[in-house]
Amino acid sequence: MFTGISGRIHKDRQRAGGLGSVQQAVKYLNQDFQALKEECLQNGSMFQDPMFPAEPASLGFKELGPFTDKTQGVEWKRPTELTNDPQFIVGGATRTDICQGALGDCWLLAAIGSLTLNERLLHRVVPHGQSFAHQYAGIFHFQFWQFGEWVDVVIDDQLPVKNGELMFVHSAEGSEFWSALLEKAYAKLNGSYEALSGGSTTEGFEDFTGGVAEMYELKKAPRDLYRIISKALERGSLLGCSIDITSAFDMEAVTFKKLVKGHAYSVTGLREVDYRGRQERLIRIRNPWGQVEWTGAWSDNSSEWTGIDSAEKDEMLCKMEDGEFWMSFQEFLRQFSRLEICNLTPDALSQDSTSFWTTVTFDGTWRRGSTAGGCRNHPNTFWINPQYKISLLEEDDDPEDDEVACSFLVALMQKDRRRYRRQGQDMHTIGFAIYEVRGQSVHMKKDFFLRHSSCARSETFINLREVSARLRLPPGNYLIVPSTFEPSKEADFVLRVFSLILVEDPSPPVFVHGDSADTSVSSFVVVSDRDLQTDGFSMESCRAMVSLMDKDGSARLGLVEFQILWNKIRKWLGIFREFDLDKSGCMNSYEMRLALENGGFKLNNKLYQMLVARYADNEVIDFDNFTCCLVKLEAMFKVFQELDRDGTGAVEMNIIEVPISPDPDVSVLLIQLQMLLLSTSLDQ
Numbered sequence: 237m238f239t240g241i242s243g244r245i246h247k248d249r250q251r252a253g254g255l256g257s258v259q260q261a262v263k264y265l266n267q268d269f270q271a272l273k274e275e276c277l278q279n280g281s282m283f284q285d286p287m288f289p290a291e292p293a294s295l296g297f298k299e300l301g302p303f304t305d306k307t308q309g310v311e312w313k314r315p316t317e318l319t320n321d322p323q324f325i326v327g328g329a330t331r332t333d334i335c336q337g338a339l340g341d342c343w344l345l346a347a348i349g350s351l352t353l354n355e356r357l358l359h360r361v362v363p364h365g366q367s368f369a370h371q372y373a374g375i376f377h378f379q380f381w382q383f384g385e386w387v388d389v390v391i392d393d394q395l396p397v398k399n400g401e402l403m404f405v406h407s408a409e410g411s412e413f414w415s416a417l418l419e420k421a422y423a424k425l426n427g428s429y430e431a432l433s434g435g436s437t438t439e440g441f442e443d444f445t446g447g448v449a450e451m452y453e454l455k456k457a458p459r460d461l462y463r464i465i466s467k468a469l470e471r472g473s474l475l476g477c478s479i480d481i482t483s484a485f486d487m488e489a490v491t492f493k494k495l496v497k498g499h500a501y502s503v504t505g506l507r508e509v510d511y512r513g514r515q516e517r518l519i520r521i522r523n524p525w526g527q528v529e530w531t532g533a534w535s536d537n538s539s540e541w542t543g544i545d546s547a548e549k550d551e552m553l554c555k556m557e558d559g560e561f562w563m564s565f566q567e568f569l570r571q572f573s574r575l576e577i578c579n580l581t582p583d584a585l586s587q588d589s590t591s592f593w594t595t596v597t598f599d600g601t602w603r604r605g606s607t608a609g610g611c612r613n614h615p616n617t618f619w620i621n622p623q624y625k626i627s628l629l630e631e632d633d634d635p636e637d638d639e640v641a642c643s644f645l646v647a648l649m650q651k652d653r654r655r656y657r658r659q660g661q662d663m664h665t666i667g668f669a670i671y672e673v674r675g676q677s678v679h680m681k682k683d684f685f686l687r688h689s690s691c692a693r694s695e696t697f698i699n700l701r702e703v704s705a706r707l708r709l710p711p712g713n714y715l716i717v718p719s720t721f722e723p724s725k726e727a728d729f730v731l732r733v734f735s736l737i738l739v740e741d742p743s744p745p746v747f748v749h750g751d752s753a754d755t756s757v758s759s760f761v762v763v764s765d766r767d768l769q770t771d772g773f774s775m776e777s778c779r780a781m782v783s784l785m786d787k788d789g790s791a792r793l794g795l796v797e798f799q800i801l802w803n804k805i806r807k808w809l810g811i812f813r814e815f816d817l818d819k820s821g822c823m824n825s826y827e828m829r830l831a832l833e834n835g836g837f838k839l840n841n842k843l844y845q846m847l848v849a850r851y852a853d854n855e856v857i858d859f860d861n862f863t864c865c866l867v868k869l870e871a872m873f874k875v876f877q878e879l880d881r882d883g884t885g886a887v888e889m890n891i892i893e894v895p896i897s898p899d900p901d902v903s904v905l906l907i908q909l910q911m912l913l914l915s916t917s918l919d920q
Contacts, residue, residue, distance in 0.1 A: 255385075256384070256387075257385075257386060258446075261386040261388040262385055262386065262387045262388065263388055263390075264388060264389045264390070265390075267287065267390040268390075269377040269390045273373050273375050276373035277371060277373050281373075282314070282373060282392070283373055283375035284374075284392050284394070285390065285392040285424075288391060288392075288423075290312035290392070290394040293428070294423070294424075294429065295307055295396060295429050296428045296429055296431070297430060297657070299430065300428070300429060300430040306338065310396050310397065310403065311396075311398070312394040312396055313394065314393050314394055315368060315395070316368060318402075319410065319411050321411060322368045322411060323367075323411050324412070324414050324417075325412065329351075329358055329415075330352055333412050333415045334348050334352075334415045335405065335526035336524050337402060338398075339404045339430075339432060339433060341404075341432040341434075342500045342525070343434070343435040343436055343437045343439065343440060343500040344422065344432055344435065345405060345524035346437045346502045346522075346524050347439075347440025347441050347444060347474060347476065348440065348444075348524075349504070349524055351444050353472075353504060354472040354474075357580075361379055361380065363377060363378070366414075374392050375390065375392060376390075376392075376417050377390045377391070378418055378421040378422075380422065380443045380444065381442065381444070381446035382425070382443065383649065383652075383730045384597050384599070384730055386446070387425070389421040389422075389424055391420050393413070393417060395413075395417075404416065404429060419432075422443075426655060427654065427657070427658060428658070430657070431654040431655065431657050432654070435701075436500075436576065436701065437502075438578060441474040441476070442578055445578055445580055447580045448647050448704060449577065449647075449702065450577050451574060451575070451576050451704075452574065452575040454568075454573055455573070457575075461575075464577075465506060465575075465577075469503075469506060471579075473577055473578055474578040475502065475504075475575065475576065475577050476500055476575075476576045477501050477503055477574060477575050478500050478574050478576075479495060479496070479571065480497070481497050481498040493531045493532040494528055494529060494530055494531045495530055495571055495572075496528060499523070500524065501521050501523055502522045502524065503519065503520070503575070504521065504522050504560065505520035506518070506519055507519075507520070507552060507562070509544045509545075509548060509552075510545065517564065518534055518562045520562050521560070521561060521562075521568070522560040524559065525559055526559040529561040530561045530563050532563060533563065533564055534561075534563050534564055534567075535561055535563070536561060541553070595732060595733070596626075596732070596733045597731070598624055598731040598732075598733075599729075600622045600718065600728070600730075601726075601727070601728050602622075602719070602727050604724040604726055607621060608620075608719075608724050609621040610720060610721065610725070611719050611722075612669060615682065616682065617723045618685055618717070619680060619682045619684070623715050623716070623717050624718075625714070625716075626644075626714050626715075626733060628642035628710075628711050628713075629642070629711055640710060640711065641708040641710055642709060643706070643707070643708050643735075644733060644734060644735040645705070645707065646705055646707065646716060646732070647702055647703070647704035647731070647732045647733075648668050648694070648703050648704070648732075649701055649730045649732070650663065650666055650702075650727045650728070650729050651727065651728040652728065664720045664721070664725045665697045665699045665721035665722070666698070666703055666718070666721070666729070667693065667696065667697035667719065667721065668693060668694050668703070668716055668717060668719065669716075670690055670693060670709070670716050670717075671684075671685070671688055671691060671714065671715045672714055672715075673714065674713065675713070691709060691714070692709060697721040718731050773860050773863065774860055777860055777864040780864055780868055781805075781863075783871065784801070784871045785798070785800065785801045805863065808862070808863055809859070811831050812831060812859050814831075814834070815827045815828075821858075822856050822857060822859070823856070823857045824855055824856060824857070825855045825857070827857075828857045828862065829844060831862070832844075832847075832865075847865055851865045
């Protein structure tokens with residue numbers, strides 16, 4: 237069992253090895269789907285999930301709490317008890333498989349409905365090979381993105397039933413159960429079914445894709461919104477829309493033409509048709525209720541359909557799903573209030589196919605009395621909020637734009653707030669501000685924020701899980717300050733910063749980032765250059781660098797530590813270039829020896845031979861291996877000097893006294909050092 241600092245180091249190393257990626261999802265609550273399924277098959281038993289049991293507490297805590305009217309008479313039944321021939325998915329997952337039940341999670345169902353439009357994304361969330369026939373053991377699993385990592389959630393297939401019908405999500409046919417089981421897995425992830433009541437479609441979008449969401453107020457829609465939606469649909473982005481409510485009485489109120497206020501819809505298609513001699517833009521929308529459709533122009537039985545080609549009309553209407561309808565794009569802008577788009581990558585709306593985005597993720601906390609300072613309205617405490625410094629170096633490559641600026645996107649997400657609903661808590665009101673800084677490398681104090689105005693910020697502070705903004709600022713150094721609106725509000729959060737890199741230039745912009753108060757630099761962008769035969773630093777090198785500079789064992793670097801390390805890397809790069817005598821972009825073993833001596837490391841032949849064997853590939857050393865070697869040598873020499881308290885250049889110790897370094901390679905070198913009775917000096 238790992239705890240404290242050692243636990244964080246262990247987790248960081250696991251992440252560095254790929255844990256939490258799509259290919260290697262974290263086992264939620266340490267439940268291993270394959271092992272549990274195999275155990276059930278061997279025992280001939282049906283899986284019963286002890287972590288999310290078929291009990292009243294899993295339903296909810298208030299309206300769906302134990303002994304309430306809504307939960308009276310609820311039974312938990314497996315699909316095999318509800319129908320003679322249950323199916324997981326029939327003919328592929330479609331939008332008709334998602335009909336809302338007695339739970340206000342239309343936002344989630346709208347997201348699931350959009351997910352069915354992209355089979356690749358769907359099967360990332362709903363893994364292949366699950367059924368009620370082959371090796372059925374009453375156990376299923378689903379995968380979700382959660383705050384920077386993918387998690388695999390295991391459930392049993394006992395579903396809440398009342399009066400013989402599924403209480404919550406169900407398919408229109410009644411025999412297909414993937415959507416009901418997906419909803420149960422998501423409920424488990426959030427603590428209960430009731431925790432899913434009410435929300436923003438973007439939550440589901442992001443948890444199904446790991447993408448980043450953007451929101452458009454349709455009353456202020458950009459003129460090219462139709463093109464934006466078209467591009468988003470082409471690239472598999474997920475889209476949702478809704479109509480604002482003005483009071484609680486408006487919630488799910490049905491308008492004269494059968495649109496539902498405060499309700500989440502999916503956007504599922506666009507079409508431009510020739511209507512009576514002119515081009516008419518149409519948009520296709522779906523109500524996750526599976527019913528209650530728009531009755532205005534271009535609705536299923538409206539007269540407008542007689543004005544277009546009959547074959548086109550038949551094609552468009554035959555592809556309609558229950559609860560789905562067309563309306564004119566202009567009517568859409570008038571009737572709906574908000575459009576949400578989840579980009580699978582932040583540049584999904586960009587026309588520049590030669591660009592991609594690099595992502596930096598920070599895990600942070602707001603804690604009362606130390607890091608929960610509230611927004612700028614509270615100048616006495618605002619400065620204690622976590623602060624993250626970034627450097628924007630890569631200018632946008634837009635020939636039509638004369639302004640020199642860097643595009644980037646900031647997304648601030650509060651963690652696990654739905655789980656706290658059981659304790660009467662909910663989403664905090666959050667936002668962020670960005671300040672230009674000139675060379676300062678410490679945590680900015682109160683006076684700085686009193687004298688400087690923000691140069692960018694989130695459009696508003698709002699009680700959503702995530703607040704995001706796409707921004708453009710001149711190249712330079714900036715400070716991002718995420719905060720709650722009021723001081724002393726406690727929460728964990730994830731701050732993601734996406735910055736543009738152009739493929740034509742293999743050197744990425746350097747992100748110098750961290751929080752000098754929280755010591756939260758835990759990763760950094762690698763170096764690559766045209767005259768070096770390298771793809772950048774390996775994960776091993778990065779871990780070695782963090783170990784070298786990490787003073788407190790946190791596996792993270794403060795900003796000052798990072799700047800010291802960066803200066804070392806620049807120095808080593810100069811040495812590498814100087815002793816790459818044939819300018820080949822790498823060194824041979826002879827050149828490496830000269831370079832190491834120039835770097836201040838005087839080694840005997842035995843140790844030098846070991847280093848060449850360890851870091852050379854066919855006696856060729858690239859910059860990554862050269863740097864990794866220097867980092868580990870410096871760590872070894874540092875420990876040796878601590879043992880050589882008298883400065884004699886020699887130490888005596890037995891094997892028990894050899895200090896153990898966080899870096900296993902350094903520990904091995906130290907043991908070899910002791911065994912070789914090595915005397916060294918360090919001239920730096």
